[in-house]
Amino acid sequence: MAKLRVYELAKELGVESKQLLAHLKEQGEFVRSASSTIEPPVVRKIRENPPADAKGKSRAANDKGSAPRPAARSGQGKPGPAAPKPGAAAPKPGATTPAPAPDAPKPGAAAQQPAQATPEPSAPAEPSIPAEPSAPAEPSRAAEPTAEPARPTPGVKPGPRQPERPATERPATERRSTGRQGTERPGGERPSDGGRSGGGPRPGRPGVKPGPRPGNNPFAPSQGMGQARERRPAPGGERGGERGGERGGPPRPGNNPFAPSQGMPRPGGSRGGQAGAGGPRPGGPRPNPGMMPERAAVPRPGDRPARPGGRGRPGGPGGPGGAPGGGPGGPGGFRGGPGGRGGGPRGRGGTAGAFGRGGGKVRGRKSKRAKRAEFEAMQAPAIGGVNVPRGGGKVIQVRRGASLSDFADKINVDPAALVTVLFHLGEMATATQSLDEDTFAVLGSELGYDIRVVSPEEEERELFTAFNIDLEAETEAESDEDLEPRPPVVTVMGHVDHGKTRLLDAIRESEVGADEAGGITQHIGAYQVRTKHDGAERAITFIDTPGHEAFTAMRARGAKVTDIAILVVAADDGVMPQTIEALNHAQAADVPIVVAVNKIDVEGANPAKIRQQLTEYNLIAEEYGGETMFVDVSAKQGQNIEELLDAVLLTADAALDLRANPDKDARGVAIEANLDKGRGAVATVLVQQGTLRVGDAIVTGSSHGRVRAMLDEHGTNVDVATPSRPVQVLGLDTVARAGDTFLVAPDDRTARQIAERREAADRQAALAKSRKRISLEDLNQALAQGKVETLNLILKGDVSGSVEALEDALLQIDVGDEVELRIIDRGVGAITMNNINLAVASDAIILGFNVRAEGQNADYAEKEGVEIRYYSVIYQAIEDIENALKGMLKPEYEEHQTGSAEIREIFRSSKFGNVAGALVRSGTINRGAKARITRQGVVITEGLEIAGLRRFKDDVTEVREGFECGINLGSFNDLQMDDLITTYEMREIPRS
Numbered sequence: 005m006a007k008l009r010v011y012e013l014a015k016e017l018g019v020e021s022k023q024l025l026a027h028l029k030e031q032g033e034f035v036r037s038a039s040s041t042i043e044p045p046v047v048r049k050i051r052e053n054p055p056a057d058a059k060g061k062s063r064a065a066n067d068k069g070s071a072p073r074p075a076a077r078s079g080q081g082k083p084g085p086a087a088p089k090p091g092a093a094a095p096k097p098g099a100t101t102p103a104p105a106p107d108a109p110k111p112g113a114a115a116q117q118p119a120q121a122t123p124e125p126s127a128p129a130e131p132s133i134p135a136e137p138s139a140p141a142e143p144s145r146a147a148e149p150t151a152e153p154a155r156p157t158p159g160v161k162p163g164p165r166q167p168e169r170p171a172t173e174r175p176a177t178e179r180r181s182t183g184r185q186g187t188e189r190p191g192g193e194r195p196s197d198g199g200r201s202g203g204g205p206r207p208g209r210p211g212v213k214p215g216p217r218p219g220n221n222p223f224a225p226s227q228g229m230g231q232a233r234e235r236r237p238a239p240g241g242e243r244g245g246e247r248g249g250e251r252g253g254p255p256r257p258g259n260n261p262f263a264p265s266q267g268m269p270r271p272g273g274s275r276g277g278q279a280g281a282g283g284p285r286p287g288g289p290r291p292n293p294g295m296m297p298e299r300a301a302v303p304r305p306g307d308r309p310a311r312p313g314g315r316g317r318p319g320g321p322g323g324p325g326g327a328p329g330g331g332p333g334g335p336g337g338f339r340g341g342p343g344g345r346g347g348g349p350r351g352r353g354g355t356a357g358a359f360g361r362g363g364g365k366v367r368g369r370k371s372k373r374a375k376r377a378e379f380e381a382m383q384a385p386a387i388g389g390v391n392v393p394r395g396g397g398k399v400i401q402v403r404r405g406a407s408l409s410d411f412a413d414k415i416n417v418d419p420a421a422l423v424t425v426l427f428h429l430g431e432m433a434t435a436t437q438s439l440d441e442d443t444f445a446v447l448g449s450e451l452g453y454d455i456r457v458v459s460p461e462e463e464e465r466e467l468f469t470a471f472n473i474d475l476e477a478e479t480e481a482e483s484d485e486d487l488e489p490r491p492p493v494v495t496v497m498g499h500v501d502h503g504k505t506r507l508l509d510a511i512r513e514s515e516v517g518a519d520e521a522g523g524i525t526q527h528i529g530a531y532q533v534r535t536k537h538d539g540a541e542r543a544i545t546f547i548d549t550p551g552h553e554a555f556t557a558m559r560a561r562g563a564k565v566t567d568i569a570i571l572v573v574a575a576d577d578g579v580m581p582q583t584i585e586a587l588n589h590a591q592a593a594d595v596p597i598v599v600a601v602n603k604i605d606v607e608g609a610n611p612a613k614i615r616q617q618l619t620e621y622n623l624i625a626e627e628y629g630g631e632t633m634f635v636d637v638s639a640k641q642g643q644n645i646e647e648l649l650d651a652v653l654l655t656a657d658a659a660l661d662l663r664a665n666p667d668k669d670a671r672g673v674a675i676e677a678n679l680d681k682g683r684g685a686v687a688t689v690l691v692q693q694g695t696l697r698v699g700d701a702i703v704t705g706s707s708h709g710r711v712r713a714m715l716d717e718h719g720t721n722v723d724v725a726t727p728s729r730p731v732q733v734l735g736l737d738t739v740a741r742a743g744d745t746f747l748v749a750p751d752d753r754t755a756r757q758i759a760e761r762r763e764a765a766d767r768q769a770a771l772a773k774s775r776k777r778i779s780l781e782d783l784n785q786a787l788a789q790g791k792v793e794t795l796n797l798i799l800k801g802d803v804s805g806s807v808e809a810l811e812d813a814l815l816q817i818d819v820g821d822e823v824e825l826r827i828i829d830r831g832v833g834a835i836t837m838n839n840i841n842l843a844v845a846s847d848a849i850i851l852g853f854n855v856r857a858e859g860q861n862a863d864y865a866e867k868e869g870v871e872i873r874y875y876s877v878i879y880q881a882i883e884d885i886e887n888a889l890k891g892m893l894k895p896e897y898e899e900h901q902t903g904s905a906e907i908r909e910i911f912r913s914s915k916f917g918n919v920a921g922a923l924v925r926s927g928t929i930n931r932g933a934k935a936r937i938t939r940q941g942v943v944i945t946e947g948l949e950i951a952g953l954r955r956f957k958d959d960v961t962e963v964r965e966g967f968e969c970g971i972n973l974g975s976f977n978d979l980q981m982d983d984l985i986t987t988y989e990m991r992e993i994p995r996s
């Protein structure tokens with residue numbers, strides 16, 4: 005049985021995942037996160053002894069009998085505070101059904117579940133009613149529901165088997181209840197996504213309580229009742245019956261137990277099969293767990309023939325009605341027994357007890373579980389004509405964005421075979437196409453593998469573990485005595501020309517004894533200064549690349565370098581757009597800010613105004629009762645630099661615990677790297693922990709080497725670098741990338757191997773399709789799975805008024821307790837690389853209001869998997885966010901850009917008005933295409949049409965990239981040089 009995940013059990017118990025996590029901890033069960041799986045015995049234990057909170061709730065639920073549990077927001081899995089919200093999804097049936105209640109659904113209760121799970125008691129009778137375990141011998145075809153056309157299987161284009169599949173339709177109530185999943189679209193919607201995340205009940209999923217026992221059916225995909233099953237809407241009974249018919253005989257073509265639909269829920273699991281096999285067995289012994297009836301009955305290639313009188317089970321439950329071929333033991337019957345009547349007597353000849361326990365069990369024999377695993381692995385019949393070994397629950401880890409090929413490598417099979425298997429599961433993918441977590445889950449449960457998609461961080465951890473490096477354990481093992489204070493690392497940010505560079509220079513020059521230090525400081529990417537603070541000499545490290553761009557780009561790559569940000573604001577200019585952007589970036593990274601009010605020497609400078617302006621952004625000066633230190637400086641005159649450094653140290657001491665263990669191998673981040681003609685690859689690294697020494701074997705990103713020499717910012721050779729010390733390192737084999745983490749490996753070989761593994765992984769990742777970050781589409785699911793708790797948004801608009809209005813409106817959305825809506829940045833103008841980087845670093849969605857990301861920015865966003873949603877009407881944005889939070893996004897159309905052309909010249913024509921002489925920059929421009937005009941990233945107008953298109957004197961229908969053309973936009977005449985004409989078409993986005 006597929007293991008339950010924490011959030012699923014939490015939902016079932018009506019508690020929050022974190023409560024359940026805490027409860028599990030109390031019970032001595034170690035579970036890492038809400039999406040971790042829980043072993044069945046533990047599930048049982050917890051069901052018997054639920055968290056205190058759940059007891060009340062489940063009692064309340066029991067009081068109401070099987071009444072629907074209200075208020076659970078679709079997919080949230082957390083108890084809603086009040087009555088059901090419109091559109092709230094019904095609680096997930098099955099796994100989420102509360103622990104046994106007197107009126108818990110019986111095997112055939114599939115049909116009741118929709119009614120039970122939705123607030124509408126009048127839910128229509130479910131087509132899966134025939135799935136009752138007591139269904140007659142041939143329920144499958146005869147009883148096949150025909151009410152509605154078959155719905156395509158999750159996700160993708162209908163596979164060839166689909167027509168064969170039982171046409172099942174979820175009841176309308178359910179469709180409604182699953183929120184966005186409820187939005188029906190012909191062809192291609194995954195019907196069960198929402199269900200998986202806590203959506204409505206699934207018909208034919210009776211296996212919930214009395215469902216198939218894991219292991220009852222070796223051919224059942226994965227034994228798992230996992231997601232594969234959940235994804236596929238099949239009437240449970242059909243397969244059960246079919247299987248029954250199949251029992252005892254060799255697998256019939258088209259009756260392939262591995263075919264997708266075999267993964268469907270069967271009512272009562274084995275019982276469904278038995279019914280199919282021959283109806284009630286007069287006098288036949290009741291099946292019991294030891295008998296494993298179904299498996300035994302299906303001969304497989306390579307099965308050993310039944311030994312008469314051997315270990316056959318007495319009176320196999322196959323019953324007299326065993327299908328043809330089930331005769332006395334069935335020629336290929338695995339264990340002989342259950343193949344009809346003959347099984348009984350033969351069984352007696354053996355030593356097996358009534359429950360299949362070998363009376364004369366030989367010591368050292370394999371356990372039943374081991375045998376089963378072996379059996380599953382070896383005897384698996386072909387799926388779609390290919391043989392793929394079963395995993396027997398083996399855990400396989402794949403990196404995010406991995407493809408079938410990657411998985412195939414790990415389990416040592418031909419990727420093409422996996423393509424076929426997936427195809428038979430109703431999903432189509434090429435061998436190299438990257439798959440999402442859900443698809444892997446389906447495939448895994450079908451093949452009996454527990455496929456875990458690991459994040460880059462986890463992967464990194466694992467990579468290190470493979471080399472016996474455990475950074476977490478290392479840090480945990482450190483006691484307070486091991487830690488020593490380290491200097492803060494500071495980044496200077498602010499608006500253009502407010503004096504960042506000048507300030508960094510002034511600070512550098514202010515260094516105590518700078519003169520003795522050896523002259524001119526070189527730019528190596530970072531430098532350290534010492535200053536007198538409270539009578540002691542203290543060091544501060546400055547990142548020498550000012551601006552939040554570098555800061556966020558590093559953060560986007562997972563490197564946390566900066567402890568404190570100095571926000572430079574020119575007193576003669578005031579708070580400007582990039583000042584706000586910078587402070588947003590710092591705040592999003594939870595980095596404390598010290599404000600340097602610069603250029604106080606300039607006449608008319610007004611430092612008080614800066615303080616006042618910044619209060620709007622939650623930076624309230626200490627003198628006004630806030631917590632932010634403001635220091636008035638003049639970078640030009642070197643005025644108050646000492647005070648600024650003091651403020652940095654005071655803020656660091658007050659807000660941060662800056663300590664590190666210097667007595668271990670060094671770990672840190674590469675800040676800058678370049679290829680030097682004479683010295684080869686040079687990288688400036690910032691040591692964050694431990695001590696870096698000349699001669700250490702070092703690996704940073706995918707470059708490695710032995711530290712040949714280290715230089716500080718004065719060009720002086722140093723032998724050791726302690727925490728927070730930036731040094732230039734010579735000796736790496738290739739140029740590292742800024743933001744790559746580095747570490748000292750035990751030896752050269754390890755360093756090289758880590759680098760090689762990373763390089764291979766990078767290559768793979770580059771091949772993989774864009775990383776999917778958070779999107780409104782899957783937000784609800786991500787929330788339910790505990791993957792996100794905050795919806796981070798970045799707002800960009802054409803004018804500040806609309807951005808403010810949008811922000812206000814968004815903040816008024818009632819998002820409930822489960823999720824926090826944070827607007828981490830807002831601004832006016834086109835969507836920039838910085839915005840995208842911030843979205844990458846903070847898993848944010850960007851909303852563009854009358855502005856767009858263009859050219860390489862759009863490409864970058866796509867590559868990084870950042871969702872940008874464009875709006876021109878505020879309420880649409882609000883509605884989308886609201887609906888996304890409720891998991892009810894409507895089907896939508898996505899704009900697909902077909903071409904863009906830059907206006908190079910404007911011709912005035914008495915006949916056509918203004919005609920644009922344009923150069924096609926990308927794609928093709930087609931006559932009749934929809935078009936918009938943007939001027940420096942800001943949308944001037946939309947909904948135009950390419951009314952006329954000419955190449956020289958000829959009217960043409962399309963002009964390709966690189967060619968010049970004349971474009972007539974109908975009555976629209978407000979054209980300017982350098983305007984961008986973008987053509988697009990609207991395509992429906994397939995819901996994932």
Ligand SMILES: Nc1nc2c(ncn2[C@@H]2O[C@H](COP(=O)(O)OP(=O)(O)OP(=O)(O)O)[C@@H](O)[C@H]2O)c(=O)[nH]1
Binds near residue numbers: 501506
């Ligand atoms: N009067 C005066 N001028 C200053 C001061 N600080 C910087 N400037 C001048 O302001 C201009 C911009 O300074 P930079 O340090 O280049 O500014 P920046 O923020 O690094 O600019 P970008 O690198 O373009 O983002 C230069 O001409 C500086 O000389 C100051 O304290 N007083």
